[in-house]
Amino acid sequence: MSGDSSNPPLRPADFHILLALAEAPCHGYGLMKKVEEESAGEVRLELGSLYRLLGRMLDEGLIAEAPKDVDPRRRYYQITVLGSRVLKANAYRLASLMNLIRTRGLLPGGEI
Amino acid sequence: MRKLVAILLNLFPASFRGRFGTDMLSAFDDLWQERPGVSSAARTVSNLVASAAIEQFHFPGRKRGDTPMVVLWNDIRFALRLMIVRPGFAAIVALTLAVGIGASTAIFSVVDAVLLRPLPFRDADRLVRVVDNAPGAGLHDTGMSVPEYWDLRDRSGVFDEISVTWPVDANLTGGDRPERIELLAVSPNYFHMLGAKPALGRVIGSEDTAQGFAEAVVISDGLWQRLFGRDPNVLGRKVLADSDAYYVVGVMPPGFRHPGRTVATDVEIWCTAGFAADPFPNPPVRASNALPGAIGRLKQGMTLKEAQARLDSFTAELRRQYPHDYRPGAKWSVELEPLQESLVGRSRPLLLILLGAVVLMLLTACVNVANLLLTRGADRQREVAIRRALGASQSRILSQLFTESILLGVTGGLLGILGAVATLKSVLAIAPAGIPRLNEVTIDARVLGFALLASVVTGVLFGLVPALDAAGVRMFTTLRSRNQNRVGGWLVTSEIAICMVLMMGAGLLSRSFWKVAESDPGFNPARVLVARFWLAQPNNPRADPYAKPADRTVLLREILRRVRELPGVEEAAVTTSAPLTNPGFNVPITVEGNTSPGGEGLRASMVSASPDYFSALGTPLLDGRFLAESDQSGSQEVVIVDRAAARKFFPGEASPIGRRFLIGRTGDRWVTVVGMVGDIRHDGLDLDGVPHIYPSIYQRSGKAFGVVIRTSSNPAALSEILAKTVGSVDNQVPVFGVRPMSALMAKSMAERRFSAYLVACLAGFSLLLAGMGIYGILSFSVGRRTREIGVRMALGAHRSEVILMILRQGLQMILAGLAFGVLGAMAFSRLLGRLLFGIGPWDPAVFAVVPLTFLVVALAASYLPALRATRIDPASALRAE
Numbered sequence: 001m002s003g004d005s006s007n008p009p010l011r012p013a014d015f016h017i018l019l020a021l022a023e024a025p026c027h028g029y030g031l032m033k034k035v036e037e038e039s040a041g042e043v044r045l046e047l048g049s050l051y052r053l054l055g056r057m058l059d060e061g062l063i064a065e066a067p068k069d070v071d072p073r074r075r076y077y078q079i080t081v082l083g084s085r086v087l088k089a090n091a092y093r094l095a096s097l098m099n100l101i102r103t104r105g106l107l108p109g110g111e112i
Numbered sequence: 113m114r115k116l117v118a119i120l121l122n123l124f125p126a127s128f129r130g131r132f133g134t135d136m137l138s139a140f141d142d143l144w145q146e147r148p149g150v151s152s153a154a155r156t157v158s159n160l161v162a163s164a165a166i167e168q169f170h171f172p173g174r175k176r177g178d179t180p181m182v183v184l185w186n187d188i189r190f191a192l193r194l195m196i197v198r199p200g201f202a203a204i205v206a207l208t209l210a211v212g213i214g215a216s217t218a219i220f221s222v223v224d225a226v227l228l229r230p231l232p233f234r235d236a237d238r239l240v241r242v243v244d245n246a247p248g249a250g251l252h253d254t255g256m257s258v259p260e261y262w263d264l265r266d267r268s269g270v271f272d273e274i275s276v277t278w279p280v281d282a283n284l285t286g287g288d289r290p291e292r293i294e295l296l297a298v299s300p301n302y303f304h305m306l307g308a309k310p311a312l313g314r315v316i317g318s319e320d321t322a323q324g325f326a327e328a329v330v331i332s333d334g335l336w337q338r339l340f341g342r343d344p345n346v347l348g349r350k351v352l353a354d355s356d357a358y359y360v361v362g363v364m365p366p367g368f369r370h371p372g373r374t375v376a377t378d379v380e381i382w383c384t385a386g387f388a389a390d391p392f393p394n395p396p397v398r399a400s401n402a403l404p405g406a407i408g409r410l411k412q413g414m415t416l417k418e419a420q421a422r423l424d425s426f427t428a429e430l431r432r433q434y435p436h437d438y439r440p441g442a443k444w445s446v447e448l449e450p451l452q453e454s455l456v457g458r459s460r461p462l463l464l465i466l467l468g469a470v471v472l473m474l475l476t477a478c479v480n481v482a483n484l485l486l487t488r489g490a491d492r493q494r495e496v497a498i499r500r501a502l503g504a505s506q507s508r509i510l511s512q513l514f515t516e517s518i519l520l521g522v523t524g525g526l527l528g529i530l531g532a533v534a535t536l537k538s539v540l541a542i543a544p545a546g547i548p549r550l551n552e553v554t555i556d557a558r559v560l561g562f563a564l565l566a567s568v569v570t571g572v573l574f575g576l577v578p579a580l581d582a583a584g585v586r587m588f589t590t591l592r593s594r595n596q597n598r599v600g601g602w603l604v605t606s607e608i609a610i611c612m613v614l615m616m617g618a619g620l621l622s623r624s625f626w627k628v629a630e631s632d633p634g635f636n637p638a639r640v641l642v643a644r645f646w647l648a649q650p651n652n653p654r655a656d657p658y659a660k661p662a663d664r665t666v667l668l669r670e671i672l673r674r675v676r677e678l679p680g681v682e683e684a685a686v687t688t689s690a691p692l693t694n695p696g697f698n699v700p701i702t703v704e705g706n707t708s709p710g711g712e713g714l715r716a717s718m719v720s721a722s723p724d725y726f727s728a729l730g731t732p733l734l735d736g737r738f739l740a741e742s743d744q745s746g747s748q749e750v751v752i753v754d755r756a757a758a759r760k761f762f763p764g765e766a767s768p769i770g771r772r773f774l775i776g777r778t779g780d781r782w783v784t785v786v787g788m789v790g791d792i793r794h795d796g797l798d799l800d801g802v803p804h805i806y807p808s809i810y811q812r813s814g815k816a817f818g819v820v821i822r823t824s825s826n827p828a829a830l831s832e833i834l835a836k837t838v839g840s841v842d843n844q845v846p847v848f849g850v851r852p853m854s855a856l857m858a859k860s861m862a863e864r865r866f867s868a869y870l871v872a873c874l875a876g877f878s879l880l881l882a883g884m885g886i887y888g889i890l891s892f893s894v895g896r897r898t899r900e901i902g903v904r905m906a907l908g909a910h911r912s913e914v915i916l917m918i919l920r921q922g923l924q925m926i927l928a929g930l931a932f933g934v935l936g937a938m939a940f941s942r943l944l945g946r947l948l949f950g951i952g953p954w955d956p957a958v959f960a961v962v963p964l965t966f967l968v969v970a971l972a973a974s975y976l977p978a979l980r981a982t983r984i985d986p987a988s989a990l991r992a993e
Contacts, residue, residue: 028139047140047156048163051132075135
């Protein structure tokens with residue numbers, strides 16, 4: 001994973017999905033709830049949209065299906081190595097943005 | 113709710129369903145358990161539908177972040193660039209499509225205005241025509257009596273409003289000369305019922321209720337222009353119609369047309385009457401059908417079926433109440449016909465056939481363009497291969513190619529719309545007058561929508577085959593190049609087949625037209641001139657100078673005397689209706705001594721005539737004698753019959769001379785047959801077999817007359833002086849409709865000529881396209897077989913062998929197309945129905961000549977590429993590639 005030129009910023013929904021999965025593998029509805037909580041209600045994924053995004057992220061290799069032993073009734077998804085890297089790269093980008101915001105006095109607090 | 117979600121899952125593509133189907137259902141279970149409720153359900157359902165739509169049209173392999181709109185815009189830009197690079201190609205395609213879509217749009221605008229759009233009146237779907245029938249006596253559309261009208265209005269419970277409609281010729285006098293005008297007498301609620309508003313002044317309303325005729329009249333925009341020069345002070349002006357005074361109270365807007373029958377032209381004056389005082393019988397009699405027709409509006413919420421059922425029981429009630437007036441044997445009933453149907457129903461077959469023909473032509477254009485794209489597809493192989501290598505999926509390539517073809521289609525469509533707008537006026541100018549509502553034809557939003565739809569569908573249709581081919585979808589064989597040739601061959605074959613169907617249709621219509629034109633009308637129209645005049649019917653019968661037949665005889669004899677003195681007049685006669693002008697008077701016939709059941713329904717068309725009528729027309733006398741001057745009122749009532757009448761009334765008898773019959777069902781005015789003449793096609797050149805009877809005009813006449821003269825030279829030269837002469841006898845009598853018989857005959861064939869001409873044009877264009885298609889595909893094939901031909905020629909093949917080889921390739925396609933085309937024509941030609949005359953739908957002459965003609969054209973189109981093949985230089989051909 002080289003610099004930002006080949007890694008465009010993630011959309012909010014993708015970012016939150018990766019963020020949620022980075023903590024632990026989730027299943028469909030669990031992911032919906034977690035993303036809604038963690039984004040403070042900004043990203044609300046309905047059923048159809050969620051699985052569309054999951055399908056795309058699976059194709060891109062950012063997430064993968066978790067092994068079936070956890071809960072046989074539901075399918076769980078987990079983040080991949082590639083996904084972790086993309087998430088981290090985006091996290092760095094956000095962090096540097098936050099620094100810029102703080103130095104301009106838009107929010108309290110010093111540099112990170 | 114779970115079931116609903118499961119059903120909605122079917123909207124997703126199958127691959128998606130396979131991947132996530134069960135998962136989504138179990139996730140939904142979790143969701144529903146925690147958050148049931150209407151809003152949650154609504155959000156889930158709408159999101160599922162939207163996501164399914166996005167998934168269906170989501171092409172894998174495009175850049176992350178590209179919405180469908182961005183993709184579409186890129187495709188369009190790319191397609192435009194291709195068109196600019198090859199302007200000649202794009203121009204041919206666009207022009208071909210422009211003609212096809214333009215013609216379709218023009219014809220659709222006519223079909224839309226005449227057949228589809230509701231009539232421009234208030235609640236037009238509830239408007240009906242009221243038709244009285246007496247099928248037991250063989251009578252249809254007999255009109256109604258005044259008491260019956262009152263019953264329908266007040267007691268039937270079927271109509272919101274109902275108005276009498278009575279079209280009449282009238283004399284407009286008081287100006288510098290008398291004018292014949294078209295008048296319509298209506299009930300006071302006519303304009304209110306139609307929701308019609310005036311352009312000036314007011315319309316007739318309930319304040320104009322009167323026993324007889326009211327004084328208020330409303331005039332048309334046309335009459336306001338013609339007679340009053342659009343004078344804004346026309347309101348309150350006095351006009352004299354049939355010697356009675358009326359006052360103009362309003363002027364209708366230019367687009368307003370009476371939605372029903374008139375005598376000859378559009379209605380120019382509307383007046384109203386109660387029909388219960390002079391000149392009508394007072395009190396009104398139920399047995400006399402004085403009113404020719406009525407229009408009504410059904411009550412709100414009542415369907416036609418319900419209204420008809422209600423009306424049937426009402427008429428049954430009336431039949432019981434008045435058995436003398438409604439005899440049981442006649443089976444009198446009242447029928448309701450939707451007003452729009454009564455107005456346009458007759459034109460429907462013609463218009464639909466024209467629409468079908470133009471769609472066929474558009475299909476030919478589509479196939480031609482598809483072939484063009486296909487041959488050009490060979491050039492794009494490289495481009496497509498590169499794009500595939502870069503990761504474009506098949507669906508991606510397909511969608512780009514479709515965008516291209518749809519863009520071409522829309523471009524052609526826009527050009528076509530422009531063409532249609534520009535030529536619409538001239539198309540309407542040549543359209544036959546018999547088609548109603550032509551004044552409503554415009555190119556409005558709906559027509560534009562049709563044009564746009566046609567462009568897009570056309571684009572998809574002609575883009576289908578080339579796009580599939582370019583994207584690598586194999587259709588007939590696995591070899592790419594052979595595939596192209598095969599597909600192209602089938603395209604041209606189908607183009608030929610469609611073209612054949614069109615050409616056969618054109619051939620059948622043209623042959624029918626010629627058959628009518630050549631058919632014997634029963635008289636000799638050369639150098640015959642016709643004029644018409646009309647004697648006024650003033651409201652007060654005592655003020656009518658021509659109330660008595662004897663007075664009319666004096667007038668007619670004087671007219672004939674003066675006309676005969678004109679230079680160049682060889683023969684002159686007077687009649688109650690000249691051929692191809694107004695129809696004869698339809699009367700029932702009761703033959704003497706004929707009590708057989710067949711005798712019940714005998715009818716004839718009655719035309720009164722003066723003695724020289726038949727010699728002026730050149731109709732032969734077959735038996736007995738012509739009418740004579742001695743046949744006047746007071747002497748024996750005589751009549752001449754034509755051959756059709758003799759056959760029908762006196763079947764099997766050698767001669768009808770001396771036989772007697774009654775005109776009507778009762779009475780004692782027996783007429784004796786004194787002569788028999790040949791059949792005259794009186795009411796239309798394609799109508800024969802109608803029995804006619806010709807009483808002497810001095811014994812029986814009405815108020816409408818025609819003058820027929822045979823001239824020694826050009827009849828048209830005498831038009832003015834004939835009109836003047838007839839009018840000189842009584843200057844209150846207007847003369848109109850002065851025409852040479854040849855013009856009347858042409859007008860009677862106008863519809864046939866129009867349809868034959870239009871379909872022939874469409875077939876001609878189609879033939880051009882088919883020829884181009886054949887030329888194109890054979891040229892392409894020769895281009896690809898250059899090496900092979902070079903080898904053959906190097907090995908000593910003669911030019912003629914090479915030519916034959918190419919021709920044979922073409923012949924395969926052509927013969928297949930001809931075969932399918934003939935089969936198609938056989939299947940569809942029956943649809944021409946009423947438009948055929950004198951020939952069957954599988955007329956052998958047409959079915960032989962048309963394919964032969966096409967074969968000649970096709971061989972000519974094939975010959976050119978074949979010739980090119982022989983010019984191939986073997987040496988360079990072998991060196992190339």
